[in-house]
Amino acid sequence: MSTPKHARYESRGPVPHDVIHPVQFELADPAEGECRVVVLAAPVNPSDVLTLTGEYGQLPPLPAVGGNEGVGRVEQIQGQAHGLAEGDIVLLPVGCGSWSTHLNLPTKALVKLPHDVDPVQLSMLTVNPPTAALMLSDIVDLQPGDWVVQNAANSAVGGYLLQLARKRGINVLNVVRRSSAVEAVRQAGGEHVLVDADDLPKRVRDLVGDVPVRLAVDCVGGVHTEHLARCLVPGGTVVNYGAMSGDRCMISPRYLVFNDIHLRGFWLAQWFRQASPERRQALFAELAGLVADGTLHARIQASYGIEHVRDAIQAAASGARDGKIVIEPNGPSRAAI
Template structure:
């Protein structure tokens, strides 16, 4: 086994890649009812970057190991295996510090996954796909043919929203913040792609006619929240799940009061805390099956080894990307996908 290493940070700062570094650590044997897992892949999510800067809603105590999700291979089991065997591919529990070559984890927290699926795609299963799925199912009761509008359509969540909406027969308006992002959405199979601006509602009507948009998904905040609100039918709902602009959501009372627009937030961690175990398991089983059959897929810009964690975080923090940044702690299998 190679020398165990993980990406550790002891303080938080405004420049995220400067606060984290790769260090060796002593990997102890797994405790009773734990498994030692070799981490195969772990993405760098926006929430991971915000934890490094201290701007996320939930921060781990310091010092901490970076990484909130990932996938690994079981190397050893001590005690109750709970149906797992050595060699199984498993989904890591959220918040486990996945930017590490190895982890010892309770077997009760590991979810067995298919063997014959790209681990890089499986590594992104815990955060963005359920966020996309739940925003399309648990906010407004949508039927096939209903319309939804989303900004940040070229983001990872935006791509999953498009794929899941297509599978459910939901029509989608995709909004991006720059012209250069349009091609990426088209190549991913997205349609109705528009660049965000003050006149967005007029261009939506010119492009699609008078349609009844019931739900808007906002990951940008600032004035962009109101741009979506103006595209909604009276009584429609905006769900905010991020702030790529770094600004608070701005919506005039004209739309909240006189059009009856609803503004609410969504955070997957809250849903996971409240959901029954069988509901959580059913959701992840459905998403894993979609990854396995190829109907759920995320574009990956680049993959980095554990010793390149600073480069990975810096790349993930860049504004103009065309895919996810992934860390493969035990060996990089690709430079770009």
């Protein structure tokens, strides 16, 4: 076995890649009821970057190991197997510190996954796909043929939302903040791609005419929230799940009051706390099947080994990306695919 290493941070600060570094650690034998897992892939999400800067809504005590989701291979089982066997591919539990070469984890917390699927694609199953799926299903009662407008359409959640909407027969107006991002969204299947600006509502109406748009999905905040709100029919809803601009959501009373626009937030961690185990299991089973059959797929900008975790964080924090940054603690780096 190679020397165990993980990405550790003892403090938080405004430059996220400055506070984290690879550290060797001593890997104990699994305790009763635990599995030793070799981590195959773990993505870097915006929430991970915000955790390092101290700006996320839920922060682990320090010192901590980075990474909230990922996928691994079972290497050793101690005690009851709970249906698992050595060599199985498993989904890691949320918040386990997945930027590590090896982990000892409770066996009953692991979810068995298909063997014949790219582990990098499976590693992103826990956060972005359910966020996209739930914003399409739990905010507004959407039917086939309805329209949704989303910004940050070139983000991972934006890509998953587009793919899920297509499967459900829902039309999507995709908004990006820079013209260089348009082509990537089109290649991902986005038929309608617009660059955000103050005249966005007019250009949306030029595309859809009088068809009502009742849901807007916002990951940017600032004035961009209002740009989306102005695209909606009276009584429509803007759901915000991020703040890529770094600014608070802004909507004038002209739209919030007189157009009866509803602004609400979505945080997956809150949904996890409230949803029943049966609903969580059903959602992950559905999404895992869609990843396995190729319906759900995220573009990968680049992957990094654990030794280059600081480069991975710096790349993930960059605004000029058209794909996901992934850490493969025990594997080779790859170019964008």
